[in-house]
Amino acid sequence: MEPLNNQILDCLKQRDPFAVATIMTHKGSTPRTSGSKMIVLKDRTIYGTIGGGLVEALVMDACMKLIDKHQSRIKEFSLDKELKDGLDMVCGGNLTILMEVFVPDPGLTGIFKALVSLEKEGKKGFLVFKIDGFSKSDFTTRKCLVLPDTTITGQSLIPKPLMDEICDNLFTGTFPVLYNHGLEEYIIEPIHPSDTLYIFGAGHVGFQLARMAHLIDVQTVVVDDREEFANPERFPYSKAVCVVKKFDTAFDRLSIDESSYIVIITRGHLHDQSVLEQALKTRAAYIGMIGSRAKRNQIYTNLKKKGVSDKTLETIFSPIGLEIHAETPAEIAVSIMGEIIKIKAEK
Structure with a gap:
């Protein structure tokens, strides 16, 4: 959405x-x-x-x-x-x-202020519209914002059966749906945390990838161990730019969930392996690692020795990106972003 x-x-x-x-x-x-x-x-x-x-x-x-x-x-x-x-x-x-x-009014403005804050915090919620009239003809609506813990911003419009279904997480889509309660009609719009692209590696490809993500409204977090590459001046549109002492601890301050997409493009194979090993312990929707098949196979062999299963390794996208014969950093970024768009759409 x-x-x-x-x-x-x-x-x-x-x-x-x-x-x-x-x-x-x-x-x-x-x-x-x-x-x-x-x-x-x-x-x-x-x-x-x-x-x-x-x-x-x-x-x-x-x-x-x-x-x-x-x-x-x-x-x-x-x-x-x-x-x-x-x-x-x-x-x-x-x-x-x-x-x-x-039709603007203070109550409606307050609901959307709370909604925008909710999205910034990366939390889930539900925008609930009560239809005054009938959905088959012209109508007006009243709204409220509901959190999974039943906290409500706005009017208390929700019957108990609907609140129970919200608490049971039965509304998991990404678009509004009609809900009927007797003769009353509601529109339920789930609010999900925004997708975040985590870019491990702030080099040439990482720079172009962050720019590409900004163009399609995907927020990014850039992680590297080189401050001269990873800094807000170089990545002005990124949500955060993190400089780590070692990639071994790169995930310590990150909140990776089902709305997260991970791209591994550090400057060295050992760093890539370290990041990949940590990434596989998360619930990320996408994990992609740059490199040749020979590099990938060597890293996979090393991880299998550490107990990582073949089934887990099959979830990785490597070599990364769509096959479009990309060569320049910008072209590679297009290839990676195209693959992520495809995965997002399928999800």
Whole structure:
């Protein structure tokens, strides 16, 4: 999901109504998938995208009308139907889009302040919308932010069965879903920690990889044992730049979880092996190590002598990156980032 909640908070502070269009479901071939968001302002300025083209223009037009009415709507768009008289580049497929109008008020601003803080802290939560009206027609919403421990920011809108399901972690997706409780309807949007790319090695490839990650809104943490390479001036867009005395202790101050992606590109084989051995003890979604097959096989042999299983080693992406015959540091960074994007999408 695109990190637009900071932008939504900024829009709320401007005091003018605006709309947020979110893809709830997608079927078939569509330009964007569930969870993609776009903010639409009254002057037709947009932030984010739900795929561009004619269908995005139709959604913008619908949002403009809804802003005037202070109403929200869920609508299905058939790309075959909507685009049949447009360009001949037809994706085909269906999108169900939530077009929600935000009318700024202090309570709503407070909820999104808490939400942005939650994301910065890397914690999970749930944005809950109670539908006033019915989802098959125009409606308004009331919101609250819920933590897994049942702490609520905003109004207490949640019936016990829904709270029980939240506590039982039954909402694990990355996009909003409809929930029915009798005649009442809710929209539940899980909030997950932002993905973080941990780059071990601040050399030429690490430098280009951090730049590439910034372009696609993936936050990075850079780790190296050389301060002249690993410093905030060289990596201005990174969340953190860590200088370690030895790579043997590189993970001591890091919080690696299922939203973490690890790239190992240090300046030496022994350093790579040390980082890889520690990385394999984490729950990272991706572990990739640069180098030739000969280097990889030697490191694997060393780790197997230490008790690492073949099954565990099979989870590593090495040689790293998509096979695009990359040679320069920037090209290698593109290859690595492409592989990470692929893994993120499959996850």
